[in-house]
Amino acid sequence: MPCGGVVSANDSLPLPHKPGCRFLMRLSRYFLPTLREDPKEAEIVSHRLMLRAGLIRQQSAGIYSWLPIGLKVLNKISAIVREEQNRSGAVELLMPTIQSADLWRESSRYDAYGKEMLRITDRHEREMLYGPTNEEMITDIFRSYVRSYKDLPLNLYHIQWKFRDEIRPRFGTMRSREFLMKDAYSFDIDQAGARHSYNRMFVAYLRTFARLGLKAIPMQADTGPIGGDLSHEFIILASTGESEVFCHRDFLDFPIPTADTDFDDIAGLQTIVDKWTSLYAATSEKHDEAAFAAIPNDRKVSARGIEVGHIFYFGTKYSLPMKATVTGPDGQEHPVHMGSYGIGPSRLVAAIIEASHDEAGIVWPDPIAPFDVSLINIKVGDTATDEACAHLYRALALRGLDVLYDDRDERPGAKFATADLVGMPWQILVGPKGLADGKVEVKRRATGERELLSIEDAVTRIAG
RNA sequence: CGGGGCAUAGCGCAGUCUGGUAGCGCAUCUGCUUUGGGAGCAGAGGGUCGCAGGUUCAAAUCCUGCUGCCCCGACCA
Structure with missing residues (x-):
């Protein structure tokens, strides 16, 4: 519930690109220091992943x-x-x-x-x-x-x-x-x-x-x-x-x-x-x-x-x-x-x-995942993807979901790799290709199962 | 606590044997080109080589001591 405390019934959540929103978890403004390579001291998989996914130091x-x-x-x-x-x-x-x-x-x-x-x-x-x-x-x-x-x-x-x-x-x-x-x-x-x-x-x-x-x-x-x-x-x-x-x-x-x-x-x-x-x-x-x-x-x-x-x-x-x-x-x-x-x-x-x-990283069980959803903007700066992401963030947050919004200026592959590594239960991929048909891609981290859904259906699919 | 190993840029490593003034990949920064599964090119920054002594004209490199960390074993939520 990132915005739960400040969102009242008719509140409009600040948009992700709007400066000054302290409640929206933008990855570009967050602290999630991931490592691409395995630290040599980590012998077992959980230790490796906890270091790589930026859980501990x-x-x-x-x-x-x-x-x-x-x-x-x-x-x-x-x-x-x-x-x-x-x-x-x-x-x-x-x-x-x-x-x-x-x-x-x-x-x-x-x-x-x-x-x-x-x-x-x-x-x-x-x-x-x-x-x-x-x-x-x-x-x-x-x-x-x-x-x-x-x-x-x-x-x-x-x-x-x-x-x-x-x-x-x-x-x-x-x-x-x-x-x-x-x-x-x-x-x-x-x-x-x-x-x-x-x-x-x-x-x-x-x-x-x-x-x-x-x-x-x-x-x-x-x-x-x-x-x-x-x-x-x-x-x-x-x-x-x-x-x-x-x-x-x-x-x-x-x-x-x-x-x-x-x-x-x-x-x-x-x-x-x-x-x-x-x-x-x-x-x-x-x-x-x-x-x-x-x-x-x-x-x-x-x-x-x-x-x-x-x-x-x-x-x-x-x-x-x-x-x-x-x-x-x-x-x-x-x-x-x-x-x-x-x-x-x-x-x-x-x-x-x-x-x-x-192989790709952590797969959090729903109840203890650090965030419920990784929201991935595949093309930051594109008006359509930016607005779709803002809408998705707001809709999910209002339903009590904790969303981490990947708004970094990174290539898609890097974002997908990060999302898989840190293992949030749901990923929403928002890109120009899908939006051309009014769709976003919802991926279930545990199974890898993907669905192309409208924005509203994506919210329903995840929030129930 | 016994045995073994490591310590050089943020991370992973080479260089140490055979002393000659420090390098590679990734990451970071700048620019351009890219953009649906960890991009390409060009350029840049970053290291008292774990610490303290010693040997030497000269020490990352040789010697002594110390510290930290890792692995195997015995011990444990």
Whole structure:
């Protein structure tokens, strides 16, 4: 909605060639630094494309700037994650990136965490750290305010930058040191309650990844010292994935829980989770050859996968040492049962590209594309094409579509190549040849399918 | 952290072995011609050769130290 904020019912949008329009995204006035050649450091396709299409710039090993269209995608992913977290009953807050070492000493993790934690000393020689995760801090917030079981269940989350000083960052934002993460933390009076909280996140994750255009499969994950079955990694299949995964093909066609799912319906959610955990699915670490062999051959999937989410129940691991307790109905103090639930939007940008690209560039799924439409003026300066483009821009914007107008003084081939590289879902090619018959060409990026349509039909075709 | 490699113009590279005052392609700028899948011609600008020492009449090139980055492995949202 580039002009949504300023366009009222009878407003006429400024024409593209009219100076002073701050709301119209003209490529000639935008910042989209694309590269024709592959940067040599980029090994995997998503990293190459993110650099070439001008989404990111590396500033240091595993640390990136997000350039305009990269930031737009990141924000769109975060917005979808946020909507689904809210829908499931989680409540957003925001914790700082810098934390005090003292908090981490309470859980004994300050010494246990090792060199992955970036430790900082401030001017008063106080020991600080750039947070790699927030269990301690959220537990501190919780224990400061919550006293009664009546205030449970509670799930607090934030979307914040984290830092893990990986020995070897690689693959661009897939494995960076600084990364954006949505991390949610649930608090319940007992394990039964925690299971329901876990199920809420499980279902929210199914919806989130589906909305992002991904088929994510929950796979049994290592639960560490806690044990039990309450830990899943959500994996998407991609040929360049980091790990080897095995699962039943039927998962790919399982129905996604609908938007009106009742997240307070304990039995209902359990039914969904049971279905999504009823078939075999495991990463190579947890792979059970015998269980996999039992799957009919035509239902077996053995592929590479990328982890895009992880949900985890860890009981009283932090609430006990940090004394996060509530008074139960029995009048006694109970340490709360907790779980944590992560999704990495900055990793998802790369993961989505791994799962959705072709030889020419990125193929964005509609919901997270930086713009909905690349509007290509093949002959800038030609009155007919200029006016047709202005009309198309206005009509699409008024229907709420985000349009990037390529008004650069470039040859057609260069514009087509740029449009394919940056991968907006729709392209509209406006040139003298088509306009001679009153037509523009609408191209669907994902399929390459092209249609010659009148201007009005083109708008209808794209805006629905 | 172990092993390997790289660092020369915005990007990709040659030149380093065998020291002699820096080059190619793309990109950028100007002009002309072009204009439906990354145009052609002509011209121009842009580099203390990662940093610091050393050897030498002379160092991108040889020597020493440092820094940054990449790849393979172990580790991970």
